[in-house]
Structure formats: C-alpha cells, structure tokens
Amino acid sequence: MRKKIEKEHVGEQQLPRLGVAPYLELMGKTASKDTNQASAHMGLLLLWIGDNIQDMMDLNLSSFGITESKLDLLLLLILHQDKEGITPSSIAGRLGIRRASATALLDWLEKRNWIERKTNENNRRMVHVHITPEGRNLVDQILPTFWSTCDSFISDLEVEEQVVLKKILMKLNGSLERRLGVGR
Amino acid sequence: MRKKIEKEHVGEQQLPRLGVAPYLELMGKTASKDTNQASAHMGLLLLWIGDNIQDMMDLNLSSFGITESKLDLLLLLILHQDKEGITPSSIAGRLGIRRASATALLDWLEKRNWIERKTNENNRRMVHVHITPEGRNLVDQILPTFWSTCDSFISDLEVEEQVVLKKILMKLNGSLERRLGVGR
DNA sequence: GCTTATAGTTAGATAATCTAATTGTAATCA
DNA sequence: TGATTACAATTAGATTATCTAACTATAAGC
The missing domain is CATH 1.20.5 (Single alpha-helices involved in coiled-coils or other helix-helix interfaces)
Incomplete structure (x- = not known):
C-alpha cells in the first residue's frame, strides 16, 4: 500500500505566467491621463521586486523562528542601546505601529528571554526596554544569514x-x- | 496586514534616526567573510524601499476598503478571464498560498459580490471562479489610483x-x- | 487637592496566513 | 465492480500582526 506525501501537491492546472505585458495593456486602458505610464511600469516592477525579496528574506529567516519585523526590533534595540530612551512608545513611534502593538511584540520577545523591561524609577509610568545577552546571541547567529540574503538579492x-x-x-x-x- | 495610518499623538521622546551607517558598521562586524558587503548594502536598501512602497500603496488604497493582495487577486481574475482554468487551487498556486487560504480570500470577496463561484459540471470536485460586473467596476475605480501610486514611487x-x-x-x-x- | 495628560497594558476585533481533518467526487486496480 | 486511493474544496482551529477603545497607574497643572 502506498503511503502519502505531505506536499499538498498542487495539481497540473497551473495558471500560465503572463509577464508584465497584459498589466501594461490594462494600464493603458485604465490609467488617468496624467499618469506617466513608463514610470508606473517601473513602480509596478518595484512593487513586485519588494514582494519577492520579502519572500526570500522570510524564507531564509524562517529556520531561526523569527520574522524580519521582530529581527528589526532587536536590531533597533542593539543600535540604540547606549541611549536610555527606548520605551514601548518610542519603539511604536519608530516602527510606525500603535503602542498596543508594541506591547504585543515585546510580550512575545520577553517570553523568550530576548528582551527585558525595567520601570523608570524617576517616572514610574515609563518602561525601559533592552536586549538580553540571549537576545544578542540570537541576533549574532542570525545576522550572517541576514546579510548574505541581502547580498543575494x-x-x-x-x-x-x-x-x-x-x-x-x-x-x-x-x-x-x-x-x-x-x-x- | 498593515494599517499604520492615524497618529495617536506619539510623545516627544522619539528615537533619533540613525541612517544606514550604524547598520553598515554592524554588518562589518557580523557578516560572513564571503558576503559582499557593498551588495548587501544595496540589498538592505531594497528591503527598506520595498517596505516603504508597500506602505505607500496600502495608504493610497485604504480608502477603497481593499488591500493590495486582494486587488492582486481581482487583477488575476481579470487578466485570465478568457481561460476556464481559474479555480481555488490554481489561484493558491499562483499566489503562493494554501488552498485553505484561497478559500478564505474568496469567501471575503464573494460576500461582497465581487466574485462568483461555479461548480464545474464535468468534474464536480472543481469550482470555477470569476469576477462579477460589480467586482470589475470596483477595480476600474481603483486602478487609476493604483497606477498613479506606482508612478509616484x-x-x-x-x-x-x-x-x-x-x-x-x-x-x-x-x-x-x-x-x-x-x-x- | 481635583482635573487632565501620559505611558503602558488589557480586551476584543480583523486580516492573512498556516496545518489537519472532513466532505464529496473521480480514478484505479485486483 | 467494489474497495481503495487521489484530489479539490472547505471547515475547524491556531498563530501573527495589526487595530481601536477602555482601563490603570502615575505625573503635572491649576
């Protein structure tokens, strides 16, 4: 008896690749007349390239069990670690997310012992965030892959x-x- | 998904912008010796650019109540609409997601009457998907903004x-x- | 000392993904 | 030809990343 695969084997009926041409044709019919279509063509390519390099980075980082956005946050902590002003608020401001979202990210990282929170004793509303030695260690393991992936693009x-x-x-x-x- | 729109009045203690230099310095210390650091610098810029143009597109599309990935799917349906082979499976294959995820996307679009499903009578396991006139109408409203945003990059x-x-x-x-x- | 502002968290929601299990249909083969 | 296997789609349940609104604690202003 044959046992079974796991690949979720996508069937044969793949959609054909169209390339950029039909997109440009559609643009010709639907763009406003003050859109520069040659520039928009490049913008579309940039959008696709951005998508593809993001996928490639996610793929290469996936084995470390961390996403690029969390690595981003850890890098932020490393690069600002001499300053005292790293708080959930300032992190949210820099990453362009809400404070509540920063709290969630920090909870996730703290649970794994990669960051620590410490209340500011001069202003007990505020919390200082810093990376732990374990966190720094993780980043040091990841970075060679991160840079070589950037290189590979x-x-x-x-x-x-x-x-x-x-x-x-x-x-x-x-x-x-x-x-x-x-x-x- | 990303939202990142309003302001929620972020306090004064912003983290300073560092620019690329400290990243490059860190790269010098942490990259493997067979990484081409000049290329990796460009790759890093590409990653940042990809992020920024994605944000810009999200921002410009947000008023239409649809994300770029769903617009992408509608464009797929338009550009392949002469062919009969558009099924949840082939969509999943093209978008690089699982069939279950395609089902969820299609449910969302179908609920709004922008796509329709029709069982293939020759093979009742399969479903054909096509865009509705309302869906096409929506896309026609969005596309001028989409192209001008691409142009603007x-x-x-x-x-x-x-x-x-x-x-x-x-x-x-x-x-x-x-x-x-x-x-x- | 009230009142208001600020920082952080909590609660509850949505979007976009996943895996595993289930349902219905088609194909194979013994 | 009937049981087994394969396949397409969906359902169920989870995770991640985000949001808004409400809440708590603390600080500042009048």
Missing part, C-alpha cells in the same frame, strides 16, 4: 549595474522616507 | 536615472522570480 547583476543602482537606490529611499515621514 | 528620479533603472529592474525581477520559482 542583486547577485545576478553586473558590477557596472550595481554601481549605477547604488546611487539611485539611495536617492530613492531618501525620497520615499521623506514623503512617508519615516526613516531608520 | 520614482517621481523624484531624473529621466536619465529612470532609463537606467528600468533595464536593471526588469533584470532584477526576472532573476528573483527565477530563483523563487514564481512569476506573474
């Missing part, structure tokens, strides 16, 4: 392409951060 | 920068899709 590009891209990406990121009013 | 770049970027982005997206085994 553009590994298929030629060196000259990378040079050009670098300048543009820095400018682009600055522009987006300015317009969103955020920034790391 | 790179609106601060010079024309020459855009020209260079386009070629690189197409190559980059192709490379990522190939490595992830996905594609639109």
Whole structure:
C-alpha cells in the first residue's frame, strides 16, 4: 500500500505566467491621463521586486523562528542601546505601529528571554526596554544569514549595474522616507 | 496586514534616526567573510524601499476598503478571464498560498459580490471562479489610483536615472522570480 | 487637592496566513 | 465492480500582526 506525501501537491492546472505585458495593456486602458505610464511600469516592477525579496528574506529567516519585523526590533534595540530612551512608545513611534502593538511584540520577545523591561524609577509610568545577552546571541547567529540574503538579492547583476543602482537606490529611499515621514 | 495610518499623538521622546551607517558598521562586524558587503548594502536598501512602497500603496488604497493582495487577486481574475482554468487551487498556486487560504480570500470577496463561484459540471470536485460586473467596476475605480501610486514611487528620479533603472529592474525581477520559482 | 495628560497594558476585533481533518467526487486496480 | 486511493474544496482551529477603545497607574497643572 502506498503511503502519502505531505506536499499538498498542487495539481497540473497551473495558471500560465503572463509577464508584465497584459498589466501594461490594462494600464493603458485604465490609467488617468496624467499618469506617466513608463514610470508606473517601473513602480509596478518595484512593487513586485519588494514582494519577492520579502519572500526570500522570510524564507531564509524562517529556520531561526523569527520574522524580519521582530529581527528589526532587536536590531533597533542593539543600535540604540547606549541611549536610555527606548520605551514601548518610542519603539511604536519608530516602527510606525500603535503602542498596543508594541506591547504585543515585546510580550512575545520577553517570553523568550530576548528582551527585558525595567520601570523608570524617576517616572514610574515609563518602561525601559533592552536586549538580553540571549537576545544578542540570537541576533549574532542570525545576522550572517541576514546579510548574505541581502547580498543575494542583486547577485545576478553586473558590477557596472550595481554601481549605477547604488546611487539611485539611495536617492530613492531618501525620497520615499521623506514623503512617508519615516526613516531608520 | 498593515494599517499604520492615524497618529495617536506619539510623545516627544522619539528615537533619533540613525541612517544606514550604524547598520553598515554592524554588518562589518557580523557578516560572513564571503558576503559582499557593498551588495548587501544595496540589498538592505531594497528591503527598506520595498517596505516603504508597500506602505505607500496600502495608504493610497485604504480608502477603497481593499488591500493590495486582494486587488492582486481581482487583477488575476481579470487578466485570465478568457481561460476556464481559474479555480481555488490554481489561484493558491499562483499566489503562493494554501488552498485553505484561497478559500478564505474568496469567501471575503464573494460576500461582497465581487466574485462568483461555479461548480464545474464535468468534474464536480472543481469550482470555477470569476469576477462579477460589480467586482470589475470596483477595480476600474481603483486602478487609476493604483497606477498613479506606482508612478509616484520614482517621481523624484531624473529621466536619465529612470532609463537606467528600468533595464536593471526588469533584470532584477526576472532573476528573483527565477530563483523563487514564481512569476506573474 | 481635583482635573487632565501620559505611558503602558488589557480586551476584543480583523486580516492573512498556516496545518489537519472532513466532505464529496473521480480514478484505479485486483 | 467494489474497495481503495487521489484530489479539490472547505471547515475547524491556531498563530501573527495589526487595530481601536477602555482601563490603570502615575505625573503635572491649576
């Protein structure tokens, strides 16, 4: 008797890949006339690329049992650890989430002993947050994979392409951060 | 899902923006020696850019009461609507999610009358999915905003920068899709 | 000393995902 | 041809990440 797989084996009837062309055709029919369609084409590619690199990072981090957003928070704690001002509020402000959401993230990390909370004795409403040695240890284990994954995103590009891209990406990121009013 | 919209008046004690430098310094100390740090720097920027454009798109679509991932599904239905092979399974395959997750998405869209399910009479295990006129109407209302948002991502770049970027982005997206085994 | 503001948490909700189990149908094969 | 296996979809139940609103404790202002 044959026993069974586990892959949830997706059937043969895959939808064909269409590529970008039908999207551009639809854009031609549905974009407002003051939209620059060549730029929008690039924006669409950026959206897809963002999606794909996010998936790739999630995939590579999944074995560590932590998501990129939680790693992000731990990095924040490391990079600001000399300052005393790391509180649930300031974390929420930096990550662009509500205080209640920060509480939930911190609960999760605290339960695993990767961060600690300590009440501010001068203002007992406030709580200081810091990473523990175990947390730092975890991050040190993860970071080599994190950086090599970042490296891998553009590994298929030629060196000259990378040079050009670098300048543009820095400018682009600055522009987006300015317009969103955020920034790391 | 992300919301991140209102303000909830965040207090004064904001964490300072550090910029990329401390990240690069940390990378110097923690990256494996076969990581190309210049490339990883660009990868990090791409990750941040992806995050920022996703936020910008979410923000601009939020007033339509639909997320980008659900719009994505509706676009899929539109672009494949001549073919008969659109089923929960094929949707799950294309979106890279499980069939159960596709069922949940379709339930949500069906409840709002934007899609319809119809049992395949030749093989009663299968269900065909198609967009309704109301669904198509909704998409037509959203798309101008969607395209202009895509356009806006790179609106601060010079024309020459855009020209260079386009070629690189197409190559980059192709490379990522190939490595992830996905594609639109 | 009341009143108001602030920081954090709790309670309860929703969205987007997952795995495992279930249901109904089709195909295989002994 | 009837039992077994495979497959498509759904259901049930869980987790993660977010939200808003309400609550608690503390500090500050008048």
